[in-house]
Amino acid sequence: MLSAESLALIDKEIAKYPAEQRQSAVMSALRIAQVEKGWLSNELMDFVAHYLGMQPIAVYEVATFYNMYNTKPVGKHKICVCTNLPCKLMGADEIADRLKKKLGVEFGETTEDKQFTLVEGECMGACGDAPLLLVNNHRMESFLNEEKVNALLEELKNK
Amino acid sequence: MILQGGPVIFNTMHLPEPWKLSTYESTGGYSALKKILAEKTPAENIIAEVKTSALRGRGGAGFPTGLKWSFMPRQFPGDKYIVCNSDEGEPGTFKDRDIMRYNPHALIEGMIIAGYTLGAKAGYNYIHGEIFDIYEGMEHAVEEARAAGYLGDNILGSGFSFNLYNHHGYGAYICGEETALLESIEGKKGQPRFKPPFPASFGLYGKPTTINNTETLASIPYIMREGGQKFLELGKPNNGGTKLFSVSGHVEKPGNFEIPLGTPFSELLKMAGGIKGGRKLKAVIPGGSSAPVLPAEIMMDCTMDFDSIAKAGSMLGSGAVIVMDETVCMVRALERLSYFYFEESCGQCTPCREGTGWMYRVVHRIEHGQGRPEDLELLDRVAANIAGRTICALGDAAAMPVQGMLKHYRHEFEHHIEHKKCLVQSGAV
Numbered sequence: 001m002l003s004a005e006s007l008a009l010i011d012k013e014i015a016k017y018p019a020e021q022r023q024s025a026v027m028s029a030l031r032i033a034q035v036e037k038g039w040l041s042n043e044l045m046d047f048v049a050h051y052l053g054m055q056p057i058a059v060y061e062v063a064t065f066y067n068m069y070n071t072k073p074v075g076k077h078k079i080c081v082c083t084n085l086p087c088k089l090m091g092a093d094e095i096a097d098r099l100k101k102k103l104g105v106e107f108g109e110t111t112e113d114k115q116f117t118l119v120e121g122e123c124m125g126a127c128g129d130a131p132l133l134l135v136n137n138h139r140m141e142s143f144l145n146e147e148k149v150n151a152l153l154e155e156l157k158n159k
Numbered sequence: 160m161i162l163q164g165g166p167v168i169f170n171t172m173h174l175p176e177p178w179k180l181s182t183y184e185s186t187g188g189y190s191a192l193k194k195i196l197a198e199k200t201p202a203e204n205i206i207a208e209v210k211t212s213a214l215r216g217r218g219g220a221g222f223p224t225g226l227k228w229s230f231m232p233r234q235f236p237g238d239k240y241i242v243c244n245s246d247e248g249e250p251g252t253f254k255d256r257d258i259m260r261y262n263p264h265a266l267i268e269g270m271i272i273a274g275y276t277l278g279a280k281a282g283y284n285y286i287h288g289e290i291f292d293i294y295e296g297m298e299h300a301v302e303e304a305r306a307a308g309y310l311g312d313n314i315l316g317s318g319f320s321f322n323l324y325n326h327h328g329y330g331a332y333i334c335g336e337e338t339a340l341l342e343s344i345e346g347k348k349g350q351p352r353f354k355p356p357f358p359a360s361f362g363l364y365g366k367p368t369t370i371n372n373t374e375t376l377a378s379i380p381y382i383m384r385e386g387g388q389k390f391l392e393l394g395k396p397n398n399g400g401t402k403l404f405s406v407s408g409h410v411e412k413p414g415n416f417e418i419p420l421g422t423p424f425s426e427l428l429k430m431a432g433g434i435k436g437g438r439k440l441k442a443v444i445p446g447g448s449s450a451p452v453l454p455a456e457i458m459m460d461c462t463m464d465f466d467s468i469a470k471a472g473s474m475l476g477s478g479a480v481i482v483m484d485e486t487v488c489m490v491r492a493l494e495r496l497s498y499f500y501f502e503e504s505c506g507q508c509t510p511c512r513e514g515t516g517w518m519y520r521v522v523h524r525i526e527h528g529q530g531r532p533e534d535l536e537l538l539d540r541v542a543a544n545i546a547g548r549t550i551c552a553l554g555d556a557a558a559m560p561v562q563g564m565l566k567h568y569r570h571e572f573e574h575h576i577e578h579k580k581c582l583v584q585s586g587a588v
Binding site: 030067 | 238247248249250251252253255256283287288289290291292324326327328329330331332343344345346347348349364405406407408409413414415444448479481482483487492495496499502503505
């Protein structure tokens with residue numbers, strides 16, 4: 001279900017914990033699985049459960065508790081904008097409005113061509129660089145303004 | 160964003176590639192560890208040095224680190240753990256990110272010394288999921304330290320073995336709570352545990368565990384290298400050392416500033432370039448979003464240390480200073496903060512699970528012109544019924560902003576309820 005590369009990465013994570021604590025690698029394993037497949041289907045979570053020797057329900061619990069896991073399909077590029085107070089003070093609402101207008105979606109929605117999903121995020125721990133957003137969880141774009149948002153969307157569209 | 164270096168945490172900032180092992184070593188990095196291992200310094204001497212330094216936990220609670228370390232059972236026969244809490248997600252806080260980005264080896268050396276002192280053979284560094292590039296950078300730094308012989312078996316031929324691993328979160332503020340963080344490392348939902356038992360007796364995998372904040376652990380090498388007394392003298396009595404302050408919001412130059420504890424707030428504000436656009440300061444949240452807000456006139460008289468801010472009726476917390484100018488509507492600001500706690504409540508305790516949603520909905524309707532005359536009393540009651548009635552401090556963290564706002568800005572809320580609109584015109588927020 002997962003590529004040999006992904007499994008090797010998961011094995012590297014498992015090795016960080018005591019031998020009888022494979023479950024500790026579940027957060028990394030789900031992250032690695034998500035990077036490969038885009039989202040976590042039940043079948044994919046069942047596979048991770050089996051791989052780590054966990055009950056499937058225990059994996060679903062983790063996947064639904066932490067909000068960076070996609071338990072439903074998302075667009076090719078998931079854009080998560082922080083709107084918490086420090087970002088808001090620096091104009092996060094205008095950035096969010098700009099994105100909504102350009103993409104024609106509200107928070108929680110995916111564009112019809114399945115290229116973009118826009119979500120509202122909570123504090124990312126980088127408030128000094130506000131306003132900011134994450135692309136597919138791992139790429140942070142900081143000090144946003146209108147030009148930067150436009151350039152980012154152009155770049156992602158062509159990817 | 161700007162960074163102002165200091166002697167303790169950002170001591171490599173003036174050098175090119177400050178994050179590299181060789182840069183850190185050139186400033187005396189790892190010399191404290193080498194000395195301890197060569198001299199086989201007794202653990203109690205190290206704890207005594209940390210106590211002398213008056214280092215207080217930098218994650219928010221301000222608990223004396225030396226005292227915390229002394230709680231670990233000495234003669235426990237099995238595994239013990241040291242865990243670093245780098246799950247920095249309190250709105251306004253972004254200092255640990257810069258420590259790991261610019262001086263990861265200060266943290267690594269601090270964790271190895273902590274492991275040696277507490278008898279732990281392994282340590283975990285739990286990193287906020289949203290700063291994934293920092294996690295990757297820490298993975299690299301750990302490898303660098305391992306290759307240099309500072310991590311692994313028989314470190315520098317001393318007979319002491321210690322391994323360090325990074326673990327990442329993936330979007331849950333609650334994991335900054337230390338027992339939720341342990342649950343998360345164990346591969347579970349991050350729901351806080353009942354205390355007692357405390358982690359020092361029943362922690363990670365049920366083993367004795369000490370959990371310290373990133374900045375706390377990164378201060379340890381300086382204390383062991385230069386002495387606890389010197390660290391103490393950088394700050395003020397009972398508030399030893401320098402501290403990182405993350406300044407965000409309406410300032411010209413947001414960023415992290417390493418300054419002595421006890422520095423006047425007015426000076427910190429100056430370092431951050433003053434209020435944006437030359438506007439007037441309205442209010443400051445001095446210690447992360449859960450700290451009660453303080454009006455400008457109170458804040459301008461404060462010094463930045465645990466005791467001064469507590470005396471003013473708030474808390475220094477993690478040192479996250481959120482600055483708000485005169486254009487900010489406090490109802491709208493509180494609405495967003497209340498939504499955050501509602502969203503992030505883990506759902507385990509009824510007062511928090513139900514109360515955070517209740518508070519958010521009430522503030523939301525006040526903001527949207529549907530407030531009722533009895534709403535402020537209702538908010539007072541709900542906040543009071545959450546505080547102190549939950550397993551962890553998230554309940555208190557959700558109640559305190561509400562209580563702080565109603566204490567100092569009640570008139571803005573009353574105006575919203577009465578006139579269905581904002582007292583602050585042309586508000587930025």
